[in-house]
Amino acid sequence: MIFNLNRFSFFGTLLFLFAYQSAVSQTVAGKVVQEKTSKPVAFANIKLIGQAYRRTSFGVSANEKGEFFLAMKTFPVELEVTAVGYISKKVKIDKPTTNLIIELQPEAIKLEDFVVSAEKVTQEELKSPIQIEKLDISDIKNTASFNFYDAVINLKGVDVATQSIIINSVNARGFNSTTNLRFKQFTDGMDTQAPGLGFSxxxxVGPNSLDVELLELIPGPTTSKYGPGAFNGVLLMTTKNPFDYQGLSFTVKGATIASEEFDTRFFTIGNEFIHDISVRYAKAINDKVAFKINGSRLGGVDFVADNYDNIGPGDSFERTHSLRNQGINGVNVYGDDRAATMVLPRSFNGIDFDSALPIPSERDTVYQVTRQGYEEGQLVDYGVENLKFNGALHVKLSPKTELVAASYYGRASAMITGDDRIALRDFAIYQHKLEVTNEKFNIRAYTTGQNSGDSYNVGKLGESIVEAAKPNEDWFNQYFLLNRAGRGITVSRRTADTAFPRGTFLNRFEAGTPEFDSLRLVIINSQDPDFGAKIFDHSKLYHFESSAKISVGKDYFQDFEMGINARLYDPESNGTIFTDSIGNDVTNFEAGLFVEATRVINDQLEATISGRIDKNENFNVVSTQRLSLVKEIKPNTFFRGSIQTGLRIPNVREQFFNQNIGDLVLVGGLEPVVDQYDLQGNAFLISALDEFNNTVQDISNDDTRFGSGPLNINAIRLENLDILERGIIRDDKFRGIKPERITSLELGYRALVEDKRLFEVIYYINHYRNFIGTTRVVKPRTSPSIDLQLALEQANNPGSSTRFFVSDNAESAIITQGLELVYDVTSDQGTNFAINMTFANILQQNDDPLTPGFNTPPFKLNMTLGNDKMSERLGAQISWRFRSAFEWESSFADGTVPGFNTLDFQFTYSLPKIKSKVRFGGNNVLNNQQFNSFGSPEITSYYYLSFTYGQR
Incomplete structure (x- = not known):
């Protein structure tokens, strides 16, 4: 690999030197001014038009002085010049010139006229065969969200799982997740996923708000174009070209956030502070070479995850162990997850066992017992930081061919939710890219790496602190024996939490004590798989791709594009996460090929077909296809339909997982990875064990059936052993994970009515197969095939059994559907009103516990109202969102996400003399308590003030 990388670097160096010395191009340079007054028209758009550019967008923007520059290959050419508030103009250029003056006539505007602006919807967008949601420069600058990335939540059909101020997982069309494996994200063509995590x-590590030119979100399966993993959609971020956007710009933003007790009053200033500083500088050295550099830092206090509701037996409001409930399991409490199922003395009418010690009665009962864990706030601090640097060198090899060398670096400290809660501490991602791009072809190579820094697993930390005082096996045995001896629940728990017997164990560590703090530091800095919580992950990926638009004759296809790609994953965890132990290096290679063609059947009907094949070294060749038709019903009114297939190849974690996270082991789905644990015939499905325990508990506690007479627990168990026997892992289980599959049918209607209002209706139905989830099993020390009853006793004791979560495929199919509605209107004066609604549900559900949760509100509603020209200097935007309640299911926690609505606003005041803007805004200003994924932090209200200089 090192040799190959050196060759790649040498080739890149030669290519760069060649670019730098390339020949001088023919140029067109000039200035755009206002007719009669000759006043410069700042930031006018100059675009090449004509048949050769019918399906492309090639042009530049003038600077603040109205000056522009174009490098041309051939003449004559025709330019179209547009600017807000001016009538567009077409100019024909026969030869190179450097002093061209283009005059634009101001446009008379009537206040009552409303039209959809060209920037918001073009003719090409109206008849696009796929749905594309866009946020352009204007949208980004005027969004009411705290940052531009958060603004995607206002797009139709989009779901977001908020884990931190800086981390939102974006998804579309169902099966949302905090680890969004089914949604891909790209920055200037680079997949931004962390190689060891498998998601972005x-x-x-992406651009800051000053460098973003365009965000495009494409919902639904887009595998045929963007590769395996583009299952639920993709988010494309395009940054500004330094040739087109030059100069210095910076933003300073401060925000207050409420991190303590939630205040329900409107407009409450928080008790914590966040700062966000961004800077960008770009310059064209000459007409061939330009560069840009960007940097930003966000720091402060993050959202807090403080949901301590009980998800164990009993009521959710129960927070502490009591005579009534010994099985408390808090959502954001760690170390209390494993429950032991025991037969304990039945309580005597609620008598406190401290003051009255009963003897075991003839009527024993079944209890679930957990240890006392630690709240998340006792284990972590909520400091948040994101430091980013990136830069790019652009070299024009010819007027239409550009070489780009770019590097990105991002470092973050924040909390995220995966299979457990993870504290990212100085977690870093870096990307390096070399690319040659042309309107006819593209060649791109890049590498992505990650460094986990001082990150640690919070769940494992809590579990290790609990067991450092007394191992689970000893604690539960003491608790059980003391109860059977008649000591009672309270005394038994209190004694088990002490160092008894002296010299062997330690007292429970109390949060905040020096002993607790010292032990915590030892654990978060240890990589010991049985004790330490520190995460070591230095995984990398290497990627190459190339695509070309080929002319095959207009009698066949108007557009024909094909491309290839190859990727190598190199997981590096020293055996702490993957199976990459010493002497067992792990890599994963995959490659693909795609073809896409468009044919105009007649003046009203256009067809696009695409196909793709992919090969991963651990799976057979797979293929995906898409066929779409677009028909123009009448001018500016289009109907489209498409049928497409998509796939997701298991990522490196789902293939090679081998991680101990405290109370369980995460295992990848490749057969050699699972086989090392010998689960077939030797382990139970946890769902079967839970069903058995619940059945026995319900029967034994049924006073109407047994009254106050004697009860034989063993007899009840024997009567229900068939439940356990059905849950023993079959010999044909875990014989190799398979790629996920989706088939999607989509119908759409899009109309620009009377050049004033945009309407859109979309319906889709998705059929999923081979969903990847986790099969949850528990393996006792004794095989159930040898002694079923002894295996049962051990499986119910956390000290004598181990839980495994194995990546696996669901056996049943699932069908979902959705309906999306859009109404959007924008005035020439800058007033915009937009509303979109989304309905989504499951048509055919299965009872397979492995199927991931749909995790999507049945109904979503977004409304925005804005005007960036309320006066000469003042602009404003208001956004309101509603989400209905829904059920959340994940490997971390299951529960209900209540419905909520939230209101955001922003006011912008321009200072044109110093090229600056001041913005004041607030998010969730109604102070509605909310979280959008179960077990993640509560999203509080926060208000911000920013100053921006030089942003274009």
């Missing part, structure tokens, strides 16, 4: 960590 929001925008911690």
């Amino acid at each position: 960590l929001s925008n911690i």
